[in-house]
Amino acid sequence: MYFGADYYPEHWPEERWEQDARLMQEAGLNVIRMAEFAWTYMEPREGEFNFGWLDRAIALFGSYGIRSVLGTPTAAPPAWIMAAHPDAALVREDGVRVTYGSRRTYCPNHGEYRRHSARIVRAMAEHFAGNPNVIGWQIDNEFGGRCYCPTCQAAFQEWLKNRYGTLEALNEAWGTVFWSHIYTAWEQIPLPWSTTGIHNPGLALNYRRFMSDSYVDYQRQQLEIIRAADPGVPITHNLMGFGYPNLNYFDLAADLDWVSWDNYPRFMGQPDAARRALAHDTMRGLKGKPFWVMEEQAGPTGQNTVAMAPRPGEIPFWSWEAIAHGADGIVFFRWRTARFGGEEYWHGILDHHGIPGRRYNEVKEMGAVIRRLGDRLVGSAPRSQVAMLLSYDSRFALQNQPHNRYLDYPQAFMALYRGLRTLNAGIDIVSPSASLDGYSVVVAPMLYILEPQLAEKLTAYVRAGGTLVVTARSGVMDVDNTVVEDWLPGLLREVCGVTVQEYDSLDDGRSVPVEGSSVCSVPAGNATAWADVLALEGAEAMARFAGEYYAGKPTITRNRFGKGQAIYLATVPDEGLAESLASWLGRETGLSSPVPAEAGLEVLERVTQGGSYLFLLNNSARALSADIGKGGLEYVTENRLSGIISVPPMGVRIIAREE
Ligand code: GLA
Numbered sequence: 001m002y003f004g005a006d007y008y009p010e011h012w013p014e015e016r017w018e019q020d021a022r023l024m025q026e027a028g029l030n031v032i033r034m035a036e037f038a039w040t041y042m043e044p045r046e047g048e049f050n051f052g053w054l055d056r057a058i059a060l061f062g063s064y065g066i067r068s069v070l071g072t073p074t075a076a077p078p079a080w081i082m083a084a085h086p087d088a089a090l091v092r093e094d095g096v097r098v099t100y101g102s103r104r105t106y107c108p109n110h111g112e113y114r115r116h117s118a119r120i121v122r123a124m125a126e127h128f129a130g131n132p133n134v135i136g137w138q139i140d141n142e143f144g145g146r147c148y149c150p151t152c153q154a155a156f157q158e159w160l161k162n163r164y165g166t167l168e169a170l171n172e173a174w175g176t177v178f179w180s181h182i183y184t185a186w187e188q189i190p191l192p193w194s195t196t197g198i199h200n201p202g203l204a205l206n207y208r209r210f211m212s213d214s215y216v217d218y219q220r221q222q223l224e225i226i227r228a229a230d231p232g233v234p235i236t237h238n239l240m241g242f243g244y245p246n247l248n249y250f251d252l253a254a255d256l257d258w259v260s261w262d263n264y265p266r267f268m269g270q271p272d273a274a275r276r277a278l279a280h281d282t283m284r285g286l287k288g289k290p291f292w293v294m295e296e297q298a299g300p301t302g303q304n305t306v307a308m309a310p311r312p313g314e315i316p317f318w319s320w321e322a323i324a325h326g327a328d329g330i331v332f333f334r335w336r337t338a339r340f341g342g343e344e345y346w347h348g349i350l351d352h353h354g355i356p357g358r359r360y361n362e363v364k365e366m367g368a369v370i371r372r373l374g375d376r377l378v379g380s381a382p383r384s385q386v387a388m389l390l391s392y393d394s395r396f397a398l399q400n401q402p403h404n405r406y407l408d409y410p411q412a413f414m415a416l417y418r419g420l421r422t423l424n425a426g427i428d429i430v431s432p433s434a435s436l437d438g439y440s441v442v443v444a445p446m447l448y449i450l451e452p453q454l455a456e457k458l459t460a461y462v463r464a465g466g467t468l469v470v471t472a473r474s475g476v477m478d479v480d481n482t483v484v485e486d487w488l489p490g491l492l493r494e495v496c497g498v499t500v501q502e503y504d505s506l507d508d509g510r511s512v513p514v515e516g517s518s519v520c521s522v523p524a525g526n527a528t529a530w531a532d533v534l535a536l537e538g539a540e541a542m543a544r545f546a547g548e549y550y551a552g553k554p555t556i557t558r559n560r561f562g563k564g565q566a567i568y569l570a571t572v573p574d575e576g577l578a579e580s581l582a583s584w585l586g587r588e589t590g591l592s593s594p595v596p597a598e599a600g601l602e603v604l605e606r607v608t609q610g611g612s613y614l615f616l617l618n619n620s621a622r623a624l625s626a627d628i629g630k631g632g633l634e635y636v637t638e639n640r641l642s643g644i645i646s647v648p649p650m651g652v653r654i655i656a657r658e659e
């Protein structure tokens with residue numbers, strides 16, 4: 001298992017490197033990521049390369065048993081490139097070109113920027129190819145942003161030609177007859193720049209798809225170069241978890257060898273275990289494989305501001321939690337806090353002075369356990385009984401037409417996840433094209449854009465015995481963001497056995513109480529953001545609205561269909577309703593935790609060949625217990641444990657179980 005830190009040798013005198021290597025080794029670190037912002041340092045002038053410092057760093061750290069992941073440096077464009085190609089700078093939605101500074105300022109479609117990127121990547125890959133200390137590559141850094149420049153406009157028009165073939169087809173699909181937006185030449189098609197008002201939804205959604213594809217394509221160029229020069233060395237990119245809204249991460253991950261992501265639990269507001277869990281499950285779900293945390297918070301975050309320090313124990317807790325969710329590598333950001341530049345307050349394991357302190361000691365303590373346990377876990381994965389379907393198409397479309405301030409795709413997703421998570425049954429986050437075989441429950445929040453193949457797959461899943469949960473705002477749009485000509489939920493109407501007679505946007509933030517009916521015991525909670533007024537067409541009501549003019553109408557329905565059942569949730573649930581729904585689903589479908597545990601204890605199990613490792617994580621302020629039955633060796637305390645055991649606040653227990 002890899003356990004390490006992001007390291008910037010170019011920020012420190014070379015005489016210091018060895019001391020860093022020694023301190024890392026003592027803390028059990030065995031990997032560093034380097035070079036992802038060092039373009040000008042490596043190539044001060046076009047074609048003039050300076051890799052000596054990096055060769056020496058790789059070799060020195062290698063001699064301490066610390067391997068390297070090398071980042072391609074394209075996220076931070078050199079001043080000399082951007083001065084030569086002013087039009088390589090990204091243009092914002094308001095049409096303003098960004099000025100030099102910061103990072104992520106380039107246009108991913110710009111030909112000259114791509115030519116320069118290809119050169120530095122090729123030079124690096126050829127130079128470091130075959131170096132036994134280089135165990136991986138990272139492409140660029142945290143892809144994201146949207147460019148609205150003329151190059152992107154031309155590329156978008158080409159992309160649309162490929163997608164639609166003819167202008168007639170595009171005009172028809174988007175309904176451009178509305179407001180006389182009919183295009184008579186491809187060159188007329190704009191990007192959705194800020195204008196006097198709103199854009200055609202077909203244009204807006206396709207631009208978001210196109211921009212996501214642009215980064216996927218930009219990444220592919222680098223992947224091909226590295227794979228040709230340094231074959232067999234795995235390549236990743238550091239993504240940004242569930243929360244990042246602008247890229248289709250399934251597409252981005254498909255081309256990579258492994259997924260990694262950047263986890264900063266105390267970056268914004270109070271840390272939230274469910275949010276972290278969802279991010280980990282999403283990152284694991286992108287390839288259905290173990291992942292790394294390439295940047296794990298190691299100190300107070302901040303650039304011009306300074307956020308709250310990680311409380312004692314939090315850094316290892318967050319790291320174990322990532323491992324419990326399937327991480328095979330933890331890399332802390334960063335080794336030592338920078339003394340200059342835009343992130344002087346983004347703290348690393350060591351403070352500015354470079355002397356080990358409390359946070360270093362916490363990492364070191366964890367490093368000792370990793371040394372005993374880490375390699376046994378590599379490659380194993382949690383076992384999940386539930387799948388949640390993540391549709392970037394629906395998310396993109398709802399960004400353009402958010403309906404109201406309270407209806408939010410990620411928030412609705414999170415609300416359902418939060419409820420289900422209390423069951424400890426394991427949750428995989430899967431793409432709309434994933435196989436659903438083997439899942440007891442599939443939850444598909446707000447499938448706003450719904451393609452016929454997906455509707456058919458979900459229907460087949462239910463027919464074969466699965467339990468499907470569908471929510472309000474599903475089946476609304478076809479693939480072009482045009483409203484279906486049917487009762488909602490459109491293509492899911494038959495399997496759900498309901499029709500939406502009308503709907504009510506809860507746009508003032510009010511919630512509507514929901515009560516369990518006599519038919520079942522789903523207890524109370526609240527509807528938020530949206531309310532569908534349903535007519536039953538074969539389904540039975542499980543819970544009903546207890547307010548508004550639709551009091552008594554169903555909020556949750558169940559339709560027995562084939563060998564399975566489809567549950568329709570006519571709203572976005574608040575926490576109470578989400579938990580009630582989850583516990584009812586759990587009882588109905590036999591979802592179970594790996595071991596019985598007190599509410600609030602997170603239980604996960606990573607299954608390996610011939611056995612498994614049980615993780616008990618207590619993210620609360622009081623001790624919580626679980627019954628681990630015959631139990632086994634526990635890796636943190638190094639005791640044999642069995643029966644009912646107690647886990648202290650912020651405590652982690654990892655128990656080897658033989659099968
Ligand atoms: C991101 C980046 C890093 C660094 C940290 C802290 O995750 O990938 O380069 O900037 O944030 O801001």
Ligand code: ZN
Nearest residue numbers: 107147149152
């Ligand atoms: Zn552009």
